[in-house]
Amino acid sequence: MPSPKAKNNCGRSGSIPGVTSNGRYEFMSLSRSPPPHLLQRQGSDPTSARLRASESPTRRRGSGSSNASSSSATGGQQLPEEDCMRLNPSFVGIALSSLLAIDLWLSKRLGVCACEDSSWGSIRPLMKLVEISGHGIPWLAGALYCLYKSDSAAGQEVMLNLLMALVMDLVLVAVVKAVVRRRRPTHNRMDMFATFSVDRYSFPSGHATRAAMCARFLLAHLVLAAPLRVLVLLWAVLVGFSRVLLGRHNVTDVVFGFGMGYCQYNLVEMLWVSPLGLQLMMGQMG
Numbered sequence: 001m002p003s004p005k006a007k008n009n010c011g012r013s014g015s016i017p018g019v020t021s022n023g024r025y026e027f028m029s030l031s032r033s034p035p036p037h038l039l040q041r042q043g044s045d046p047t048s049a050r051l052r053a054s055e056s057p058t059r060r061r062g063s064g065s066s067n068a069s070s071s072s073a074t075g076g077q078q079l080p081e082e083d084c085m086r087l088n089p090s091f092v093g094i095a096l097s098s099l100l101a102i103d104l105w106l107s108k109r110l111g112v113c114a115c116e117d118s119s120w121g122s123i124r125p126l127m128k129l130v131e132i133s134g135h136g137i138p139w140l141a142g143a144l145y146c147l148y149k150s151d152s153a154a155g156q157e158v159m160l161n162l163l164m165a166l167v168m169d170l171v172l173v174a175v176v177k178a179v180v181r182r183r184r185p186t187h188n189r190m191d192m193f194a195t196f197s198v199d200r201y202s203f204p205s206g207h208a209t210r211a212a213m214c215a216r217f218l219l220a221h222l223v224l225a226a227p228l229r230v231l232v233l234l235w236a237v238l239v240g241f242s243r244v245l246l247g248r249h250n251v252t253d254v255v256f257g258f259g260m261g262y263c264q265y266n267l268v269e270m271l272w273v274s275p276l277g278l279q280l281m282m283g284q285m286g
């Protein structure tokens with residue numbers, strides 16, 4: 001016997017059963033209006049009227065009176081295969097809510113440097129140093145400085161592309177934050193320096209996207225010695241961890257941020273500006 005929730009989902013997500021004039025069940029799509037004979041029956045049939053009255057307000061608001069006939073018609077019977085497959089979204093929903101609940105719980109437990117009197121509050125200054133190492137301003141300033149100081153065409157090319165990658169990262173993160181609008185954890189103290197207004201939102205972590213993208217950039221173009229490559233990777237991981245320990249982000253913000261930063265580097269490679277391309281661009285502008 002399907003659970004009330006399952007029946008509800010089946011009804012909401014597609015076809016709804018009704019009883020035809022010859023007494024057989026028929027299915028119709030929610031996107032189409034029910035035939036008039038069914039509308040009339042829903043209004044007059046005392047059983048379906050009783051079921052409608054016992055519906056929860058949410059269900060009544062969400063799916064209209066047609067769901068009442070869904071409950072009465074399926075009652076105890078096996079649902080057609082097509083409708084059973086539509087139960088899946090509710091499981092996906094439950095899985096997602098569980099993941100979010102675990103995320104909130106874990107992030108709160110890991111926010112051990114969220115303030116000075118937290119359990120690991122003594123290492124908060126160290127974590128804030130790590131935070132600064134992944135902040136946009138030192139990275140933009142560093143790339144600009146190296147671009148200015150570089151005397152080889154190859155060096156200038158790499159620095160110019162790093163600069164563009166950093167700007168693109170800021171824009172993409174701002175767009176996703178503005179769309180998703182997930183609030184920062186309640187235990188976060190908003191004492192970060194130089195933030196944009198979208199930085200009151202936490203999904204995804206801008207530090208994590210930058211750390212992942214810059215780490216890939218450094219490994220591909222600048223850092224060749226094996227011990228330094230390990231250090232770059234450790235730094236990126238530490239930046240991610242520090243976001244959760246400081247209470248700035250939930251775990252999922254950082255995990256998504258790492259994934260997004262990793263993919264952003266692919267975009268940087270695709271849009272790579274070569275000296276020739278730059279000359280052509282300059283020529284077209286001049």
Ligand SMILES: CC(C)=CCC/C(C)=C/COP(=O)(O)O
Binds near residue numbers: 135201202205206
């Ligand atoms: C002002 C500039 C150039 C960058 C802002 C960098 C910043 C504060 C990002 C927020 O990072 P999280 O999303 O990880 O908290």
